[in-house]
Every structure is written in C-alpha cells, then in structure tokens.
Amino acid sequence: MKSLKTQRDYVAAQKSFDKADYYQVLGTLNRLLDVDKDPKHYALLGATLVKLRMKTEAAQAFQVAASQESRHRLSYMREAMRLHFANSDDISLLRLGAKSLNDVLADPDMAMLMSGALMRQEMEGAQAFQKTLAESDNREHRRFSIRSIRLATRSEAEHKLIVDTFEREPDDKILRNYYLTVMRDVNAYDVIDKYDPILKAEIEAGELEPFYDEISLYNIRWCSDERVNAIAGAARVRKPPGITAKRRAMPHTWGNKLRIGYLSADLWTDHAVMKAFRGVLEAHDRNRFDITLFCNASEKTLKESNDAVRENWGRIISIRNMTDDEAVEAVKDANIDILVDLQGHTADNRITIMNQMTAPVHVTWLGYPGTVVNVDIDYLIADRTVVPESSFQHYYEKIVWMPETFFPNDAIHRSLPRKIDRSICRMPKDAFIFSCFHTHWKISRTTLDLWIRILKETPGSYLFLICKETFGSRKNLLKGFTDAGIASERILFGDRVMDYSAYLDRIALTDLGLDTYPYNGHTTTSEKLWCGLPMLAHKGDNFASRVSESLLNAIGLPEMVCDTKDEYVRRAIHYFNNREELAEIRERLAKNRFIMPLFDAERFCRHLEKAYETMVDRAKAKLKPDHFEVPALPSRDEPFSTRTE
Incomplete structure (x- = not known):
C-alpha cells in the first residue's frame, strides 16, 4: 500500500501540472520516482515532458510506464508509440509494438502507427494491420488501411480490401478515388463510365478536396486538367516552411x-x-x-x-x-x-x-x-x-x-529490329495490324472508344495489345471491344517479352502504332519510332498527354500528331487505305533515326549540360531561378551513327 507521503507528493505533482508549473512537477517527480516507480508517475513525467517540448524523453517515460502492469498499460503504450512516430523514431516504435503485437493488432490507433512507421522505413509488414484498420469505426483508420497498400504490387487480398472498404462506405470520396484507381488499372469500363461524369462535375464545380489525397501519379493517368494535376497528392507530402530560402542561402563551395x-x-x-x-x-x-x-x-x-x-x-x-x-x-x-x-x-x-x-x-x-x-x-x-x-x-x-525534346534516347545500347516472320508472334501474315505496346492501364475509355471507331471503319484489320491477366484486366478490355461489336478474334493479345531485342523485333512486325490518351507512351513511343513503326498521336492538355507529340516532332514526323480525336480516327483510316504512304513514312523514319535529334544522345547531353551551366550561373550570381530556354546546336548534316545492326 502506498505511503501517505507518496500519495500526497503525487497529488501535489498533479496540481502543479494543472497550474502549468512544469518544472515544479519535475522536481516533485524526481523525488517521488526515487522511492516509487509506479507507472502513473512515469506517465505524468511523460505528459510533463511533452509540455516542455522534450518529446524524445517523453516517449521514453511513457514506454517505461507501459512496461509495467497496470490498467492503463495500453494507453501508455499508445502514447509512447505516438510520440516515437512524431519524433520520426520509427525503430523504437516498431520494437515497442513488436513486443505486444497482439495488443497492436487489436487496437486500430496502434496499428496505424505501426503501419505508418513500416511504410516510412520502406519495410515489409504493413499489410498485417490492414484488416484491423479497415474494420475500425474511425474513418481515418479505414482510409489509412487503403493508403498503406502498394497499389502497383497489390495482392488479390489487398485488391479485394480496397473494393470491399469502398463498397461499405460509398460516400467517402477519398476511398472512392482509391477504388477508381484500381478500377482504371484493371480496365473496368463499366465502373469508369459510372463515375467519370461525377468526377468531371466535381472538378467543374471546384470541389477538389478529395484529389488532395489522391496519389499524384494515378491522377495524371486519367485527368488531363493541369489545375487538378497541380494539387493531386498535396496532402501526402509536406514541404517544410521556409526550406527553399534556407537551402539557397546555405554556404557552398563551387x-x-x-x-x-x-x-x-x-x-x-x-x-x-x-x-x-x-x-x-x-x-x-x-x-x-x-x-x-x-x-x-x-x-x-x-x-x-x-x-x-x-x-x-x-x-x-x-x-x-x-x-x-x-x-x-x-x-x-x-x-x-x-x-x-x-x-x-x-x-x-x-x-x-x-x-x-x-x-x-x-x-x-x-x-x-x-x-x-x-x-x-x-x-x-x-x-x-x-x-x-x-x-x-x-x-x-x-x-x-x-530545344528539341525533353526526352532523351539511347541509340547505342538498343538493338535494331531484325526481320522475323509474323507467325513467330502469332500474327496473321498479310493482315493490316494496328498496335499499341503501352501498359494496359493507359487504355482509357477515351482511347478504347477511338480504337473501336477505327476498327469499325477498317474491315479485316487487327489490333495488337499488351495486357496482363491480373485482376481480370484482359477480360475487361476484351469485353470493352466486343460490347461495341468488335469481334474478339480481331484483338491480338501479347505478353511482356523479357528479351529486349525480341520485344523490338515484334514492334516492327505491325503496320501502324496508335498512341493512348491522356497518358501517352514515353519509352514505348520512342521504341516504336526506333523500330521504324509509324505512329499516330493527338494533342493533349497536360504534360503526360503531350509527350508523343514532342517525340514525333523530334524525329521529324509532325504530321503524325493530330489536333483532334476525330482527326486521329480519320488519319488511322486513311493510312489503312493508303498503305504506300506508310511505306514512305517508314523510309523517312529509317533515314531520320541517325540524323534527327530524337536518338542523338550526345547532342541531347550537350544541351542538358548547357542547362546545368545556366542554372549554376544564376545560383552563383545569387539570382532566383527563372524560366529559360536552352539554345539549339546547329542541325546535323551527317548521321551521328553508322550502325546497321
């Protein structure tokens, strides 16, 4: 049983705390802890240290309190973990949680802290806490369960968790945007058709709050509105106030x-x-x-x-x-x-x-x-x-x-396409084959509709696509075509090829490349042009939807950039009916490959180095960064490479 003096000292310490006389609390607790190491004494010490902004020491005090048996042990543990997280001391947090893992799995607050620390440290294991968070009564817990999923490598269980969590709470726009991310990823056009008009109306009305939490990369995959692209994901990254001025003012030796x-x-x-x-x-x-x-x-x-x-x-x-x-x-x-x-x-x-x-x-x-x-x-x-x-x-x-394009390319380490027979890739020998080698998630509803229009007006043609089977993507994509009356046998599916040379060989077998919208090809567009494959693109409204235009300009094929979607369809049909023009474009691509800027890495590097020198000159002169243009070197009159194989 506690001595009367011990009880009086603890009450006195509490009163001093209530009066914000925190140093008096420390003095009292210092004497008290010499004789009685009760967990509540350490908890009061921790609370006092928090008030004195000594959060590292506060976390340690609460951790000591949590190490002893008491009816408040979990509360002390929760507070220790919270402080460790606030201090970015993820390792101490994870060690503490690992000692009482069953308690953590039963407590959504602690589960979120453990999950957050694992994510911040880029460690595996966050998935262990997803179910606890998803079943919580707290909306932030449910949202965090979805945020903790690495979407690009999600498992079947995690995919289902996203769908189930949203379906239980369909009015949560944050969860809705995660749900739509995975639905676009699997080409679920029925879902996309339902929600795209809703998203468009929200954007037009200026209701942008849900997009602050959307992953930036996934936003630009579907949204070509630069105003929205500029705020997407803003809630996920914190820029310290004043950091820019401090960084630019720091001493530096050139x-x-x-x-x-x-x-x-x-x-x-x-x-x-x-x-x-x-x-x-x-x-x-x-x-x-x-x-x-x-x-x-x-x-x-x-x-x-x-x-x-x-x-x-x-x-x-x-x-x-x-x-x-x-x-x-x-x-x-x-x-x-x-x-x-x-x-x-x-x-x-x-x-x-x-x-x-x-x-x-x-x-x-x-x-x-x-x-x-x-x-x-x-x-x-x-x-x-x-x-x-x-x-x-x-x-x-x-x-x-x-001066020519932002996108560099390598003409040294890529093999030139070899002539192979279409039968090797299970392509019909004499048919006209449109193709797109982009990742399947780039095939938006807009892109699908354009391709359907093209296929309907080009009888006997085929479309070669790359699409994984994951989560039903290939099935959904094929359904999009067949629902519009396109026979399934006209859609040729291929898998990823690990042999890069064989991958390039396959590109060259097709007749006309079709770009995606709003997220264009980048490396894949370059690879098509490298292989001599003519490719059509249409102008977009944001960076991601203008990339192919930049690349086509840099290889000397500006006429392959269409101003409108209707022109994109019309031109594809035109080339289907006028194949001799495609043959001429292929010849131009072969000629331009080693003389135009697109694949000229050395030329690009000289321009890039000039950009770096200009940046440094401004920094040395204590001038703030500003927009500028890099002047172009004289055009080449001779090929920069004589490669033939």
Missing part, C-alpha cells in the same frame, strides 16, 4: 567541375528510364562534369535486372538503407552543386530528400510527366510542347525548355 547528383531508384539497365537516359549519362563531358548517382534500387533488382558496369556512369552511392537524414548528409559530403530528381511522385522515390538542405540547385526531370507538388524543386526540365508558357501557372517549378 569547384572547377560542376558536380551533378542524380537521385533515383531506377538506375539499372532494364528500367524504362535508363533505356532512355543511359546514352546521355555516358556522354557527359567528364572534364567539366563530375557525376554521382544516389541510388535507391534494391540489391535484388540490381542483381536481376542490370547488365552494365554502373561505375562507368559515375560514382555510385547506395541510399537504399539510409534514412533521409543520412542520405542528405551523403549529398552534402559529395558537395553536389545540382541534385536532379529522376522520379517525382513515382514508386520507390526518395523525393522527401529534396525537402531538405542538400544542394544549391534542385531539379526534376524525366521520370514524372508533371509538376511535383509540395517538393522543394527549382527547375523542371521540359520543352515548349509538353509545358507551353500557358501552363506555367500550374507548375511549382521554373521551366527549362530543351
């Missing part, structure tokens, strides 16, 4: 060479970004530029999907197992002048590193076709096509216009 740091998880040869970027990376002038790659790729990915000696690209610093603070120190230690983010809001990014004081100049480029919301970035590298001046108001960054 060297004889410009030190460029590239930040990405995609720095391996089989990734689409490196298929585009590798030639430029290898073309950097090492006498003037020092290159460092801050690589977030996993060792497993590098082992299985990389066949290059990456050290030839520059110095490699793996940040995969670093915290953000550790990665920031690595950038500082390298004394980087320009840190270039190559991912934006895409999977496995480390974009939050850009929200710390790393380098005098921050740039984003290539991996994400749009503005990067709530991230401290000075410049976005684009061109006049993908980001015209009229779009500047929707971009947080200052725009750098490359």
